[in-house]
Amino acid sequence: MLKSALASLLLTGATLSHAFAGEIWVSNEKDDTISVIDEATLEVVRTIEVGERPRGITFANDHSVLFLCASDSDSVQVIDPETGKVLHDLPSGEDPEQFILHPDGKRLYIANEDDAITTVVDVESRSVIAQIDVGIEPEGMAVSQDGKYVITTSETTNMAHWIDTASEQIVANTLVDQRPRHAEFTPDGKELWVSAEIGGTITVFDVESKAEIAKIPFEIQGVHRDRVQPVGFEMTTDGKFVFVALGPSNHVAVVDMKTKKVIDNVLVGRRVWHMAFNADESLLFTTNGLSGDVTVIDAATQKPIKTIKVGRFPWGAAYRPTN
Amino acid sequence: MSPPRRDEPVYDKLSHSIQSMRAKNQYPLVGIDFGIPLLQICVAVLAQARVYAMLRWISMALFCLKCVTAYPADPIDISIGYLQREVPPPAVLSNLDPLPEDEGLAGARLGLADNATTGRFLGHNYTLEEQIVAQDGDILAAARTMLAQSKLLLLDMPKDDLLAIADLPEAKDAVLFNVSDADNGLRRDACRANLLHTLPSRAMLADSLAQFAVWKKWPRWALVAGAREGDQAFAAALEQSATKFRLRLVERKDWTFDADMRRNAAREVPLFTQDLPDHDMLIIADEADDYARYIAYQTWQPRPVAGSSGLTPVAWSRVVEQHGAAQLQSRFAKLAERSMRSIDYAAWAAVRSVGEAVTRTATGEVTTLRDYMLGEQFELAGFKGRKLTFRTWNGQLRQPIPLVTQRAVVALAPLEGFLHQFNELDTLGVDRPESSCAAFGSQ
Missing domain, CATH: 3.40.50.2300 (Response regulator)
Structure with a gap:
C-alpha cells in the first residue's frame, strides 16, 4: 500500500530524496559507458566512460568501490563511485563477462567467457588465487549466503558447476537446459535457481543434495515458446518473489518463490537482460538491451512505472545507496 | 526405449533419490561411477509407489535400469x-x-x-x-x-x-x-x-529470401541463373519460393557469358538487364560464386541484388x-x-x-x-x-x-x-x- 503510494508520488514527479537515496548503475555494453540513474528522480544523472564492452557490474560489500567487467579490455576495472574514475584494474583472465563477490569481500569469482575458466582474484592483493576449469562459455555466477559454494554456469556445456570455496575445486556438475545464463541461491540458502535461455526454463536444485527439485517453464501469450527466454533474475530477500527477465519476449515474469509458479508477466523494453532492486526492494530496474533503456517496475503492484533512456545495449545493473 | 520427459515430476523425484544416494557416496554428481545396486534404486522407487500410480512407477522402474546402465563405472x-x-x-x-x-x-x-x-x-x-x-x-x-x-x-x-x-x-x-x-x-x-x-536445404534458403521480399514489400523478382547444376537447382528453389510466398517472378534469364566479367561487367551487365520487366529485386543463382559478384551496381535499373551475391541467405557467416x-x-x-x-x-x-x-x-x-x-x-x-x-x-x-551482406546481418528468417x-x-x-x-x- 505504502509502496504503491510512493510509486504514484514518483509518477507525479515528486522528489523523495530523503526516502530514496541511492543510484542504479547500468553498464552499456555497446557504448563503453555506465549510466547512473538517480533513484529519487529516476533520471540519468551521470554517464561514466569505462573500458571496452562493460558487462558484469557489482559494488563492494561496503559500496566503497565498483567492480566492472570490461570484457574486451580483458580486465576488471575498480572504479571510485564518487568520482567515476578508474582506480586500478584487477587481473581477470581473458574476456571477463560476469562475476560474483564472495561474502568475505575479498574474493572475486570471474567467469572468463572465451577461456572456459573461472578466475578467483583477491581484490585486496590484486592477485589471482586460482583458476578453475569449467565448461564452455562460463557466464552465470552465484555465491551461497554462507559463502560455501560458488556457482559458474556454462552456456554451451549446459551445466552448473559447484565450486567449493574452501578448496577452490569443483565438487559437482549438474546439467541444466540449453544455454544457462544466470544463477542465484534463494535467501534461505536452501535452493539454487539456474535459468536456461534457449531451454526456456529455470531449474531449481536442492543445495544439500544438489538434486533437481523443480523445473519452471515460462509462457507469454502471443509469443512462441522458443522466444520466451529466461536470462537474468532477482529474488526478493523476504523469500516471496523472483523476477525473471525473459529476453526477446520483452517481459519480466514474477514467480512465487515457494510454489515456483509464474503469477504475473510485466511488459518491459526489448530484450530484457538483467536487473537490480533498490535498497528496500520497492523498485526494480531492468536493462533492456535492444531498446537501450531501463524499465522501472513497482515491485508491490508489479507494474512498469517508467522507462529511462540509457546507453546502447544496457547489460547489467547494480544498486548503490548514497546516504 | 526413450527416457521419460525431463519435466515430469516423477523424473525429478527419481533423479532426486538417485542423486541423494550419489551425494552420500560423495561422488561428483554426474558422470562418474554409479555403482548403486539396481535393486536398491528399484526398492527406493517402489517404496514410494502408490497403487494408482503403479503403472507409471513400473515404467520408471524400467527407466532405473537405464539410469544405472546409463552411468557405467567405465567412461563412455x-x-x-x-x-x-x-x-x-x-x-x-x-x-x-x-x-x-x-x-x-x-x-x-x-x-x-x-x-x-x-x-x-x-x-x-x-x-x-x-x-x-x-x-x-x-x-x-x-x-x-x-x-x-x-x-x-x-x-x-x-x-x-x-x-x-x-x-x-x-x-x-x-x-x-x-x-x-x-x-x-x-x-x-x-x-x-x-x-x-x-x-x-536450398528450399530453406530460398524461402528466407522470399520472406524478406514480402516483409520489405518488394514483391517483383527478376531471376538470373547460371548454367551449372547447382545454379539451376537454386533457381528452381527460388521459383518455388516465389510461388509459395506469392511473389511475382517477372522474368528468368540464363547467364551464358563466358567473357571475363572483371573487365566487361560495366558494358555487358547493363545490356543484359536492360530488357528485364520492372522488378524490385534482382535475384542471382550462382552457387559457385563465379559471376554474381560482378552484377551489383552494373544493372540497367538501380535495384538491390540478392541470392548468391548482395543479400545472401546462409546457414552461417x-x-x-x-x-x-x-x-x-x-x-x-x-x-x-x-x-x-x-x-x-x-x-x-x-x-x-x-x-x-x-x-x-x-x-x-x-x-x-x-x-x-x-x-x-x-x-x-x-x-x-x-x-x-x-x-x-x-x-x-x-x-x-541469417540474410547477410559481406558486412552485416540484414535480417534473420x-x-x-x-x-x-x-x-x-x-x-x-x-x-x-x-x-x-x-x-x-x-x-
Whole structure:
C-alpha cells in the first residue's frame, strides 16, 4: 500500500530524496559507458566512460568501490563511485563477462567467457588465487549466503558447476537446459535457481543434495515458446518473489518463490537482460538491451512505472545507496 | 526405449533419490561411477509407489535400469567419423576468396572440442576420425571401414555418394549427417531414415529470401541463373519460393557469358538487364560464386541484388554475431585461423547434436541417440537465437537463416509475421504436410 503510494508520488514527479537515496548503475555494453540513474528522480544523472564492452557490474560489500567487467579490455576495472574514475584494474583472465563477490569481500569469482575458466582474484592483493576449469562459455555466477559454494554456469556445456570455496575445486556438475545464463541461491540458502535461455526454463536444485527439485517453464501469450527466454533474475530477500527477465519476449515474469509458479508477466523494453532492486526492494530496474533503456517496475503492484533512456545495449545493473 | 520427459515430476523425484544416494557416496554428481545396486534404486522407487500410480512407477522402474546402465563405472567412448569426397572447386573468375581446404572439417573439430569439454565432467570421451577420399577414390570402401568403427558419421560429399553410403547394409542402423549438400530432393523423395541434414536445404534458403521480399514489400523478382547444376537447382528453389510466398517472378534469364566479367561487367551487365520487366529485386543463382559478384551496381535499373551475391541467405557467416555467436566465431577463429562458413557450421551442429544426445541420455548406443535427437526433448543451442531441433518427417535440422551482406546481418528468417501453428521455423523449407519423404514413417 505504502509502496504503491510512493510509486504514484514518483509518477507525479515528486522528489523523495530523503526516502530514496541511492543510484542504479547500468553498464552499456555497446557504448563503453555506465549510466547512473538517480533513484529519487529516476533520471540519468551521470554517464561514466569505462573500458571496452562493460558487462558484469557489482559494488563492494561496503559500496566503497565498483567492480566492472570490461570484457574486451580483458580486465576488471575498480572504479571510485564518487568520482567515476578508474582506480586500478584487477587481473581477470581473458574476456571477463560476469562475476560474483564472495561474502568475505575479498574474493572475486570471474567467469572468463572465451577461456572456459573461472578466475578467483583477491581484490585486496590484486592477485589471482586460482583458476578453475569449467565448461564452455562460463557466464552465470552465484555465491551461497554462507559463502560455501560458488556457482559458474556454462552456456554451451549446459551445466552448473559447484565450486567449493574452501578448496577452490569443483565438487559437482549438474546439467541444466540449453544455454544457462544466470544463477542465484534463494535467501534461505536452501535452493539454487539456474535459468536456461534457449531451454526456456529455470531449474531449481536442492543445495544439500544438489538434486533437481523443480523445473519452471515460462509462457507469454502471443509469443512462441522458443522466444520466451529466461536470462537474468532477482529474488526478493523476504523469500516471496523472483523476477525473471525473459529476453526477446520483452517481459519480466514474477514467480512465487515457494510454489515456483509464474503469477504475473510485466511488459518491459526489448530484450530484457538483467536487473537490480533498490535498497528496500520497492523498485526494480531492468536493462533492456535492444531498446537501450531501463524499465522501472513497482515491485508491490508489479507494474512498469517508467522507462529511462540509457546507453546502447544496457547489460547489467547494480544498486548503490548514497546516504 | 526413450527416457521419460525431463519435466515430469516423477523424473525429478527419481533423479532426486538417485542423486541423494550419489551425494552420500560423495561422488561428483554426474558422470562418474554409479555403482548403486539396481535393486536398491528399484526398492527406493517402489517404496514410494502408490497403487494408482503403479503403472507409471513400473515404467520408471524400467527407466532405473537405464539410469544405472546409463552411468557405467567405465567412461563412455564416442567415436564420430568425418568422411569427405574430394571435389575440386569449379573454376571461378575471382581469385579473392579461395575455398578453405578444411571447410567442414574445421567445424567438426570445433564441435568435438565443445563436446569434449562437457564430456570431461561426465566421463564421456569423444574422438573424431577424419578421412578424405580422392575424387576418383572408392568412397564406399572407405565408408564401410569407418562404419565398422563408428555408426556416427558426418558426410561431406555430393548427393550420389550420400545416398550410396546411406543405402549400405552396414549403414542400416547408423546415424549419418549430411553436412554439405543443400539438395531439396534429399529432404523429399530421396530422403533416408538414417540420414539427417544439418545444412539448410536450398528450399530453406530460398524461402528466407522470399520472406524478406514480402516483409520489405518488394514483391517483383527478376531471376538470373547460371548454367551449372547447382545454379539451376537454386533457381528452381527460388521459383518455388516465389510461388509459395506469392511473389511475382517477372522474368528468368540464363547467364551464358563466358567473357571475363572483371573487365566487361560495366558494358555487358547493363545490356543484359536492360530488357528485364520492372522488378524490385534482382535475384542471382550462382552457387559457385563465379559471376554474381560482378552484377551489383552494373544493372540497367538501380535495384538491390540478392541470392548468391548482395543479400545472401546462409546457414552461417562471419558477420553473424548476435545471440552469443561472437563466442562461437572466436572459438572457431582460434582453432581454424579463418572465419566460420556454412558447411563448418553444419558440421559443428552435427557433432554438437551427437554431444547433446550423449550428454542427456548418457549412452553411446546409436539407436537411442537417434531416437533422442528426433524426439521432443532434444534441443541444440545453435547461436541463432532459438533452439534447433530436427524435423521428424525428413531429418532436417530446423534453424533460423541469417540474410547477410559481406558486412552485416540484414535480417534473420523466419521474419516477423510469418506464423506457423507449431513452429515458425517450419515456414522455411519442407513442412510436414507437404513432405514427400516416406522413410521416416509416420513420425
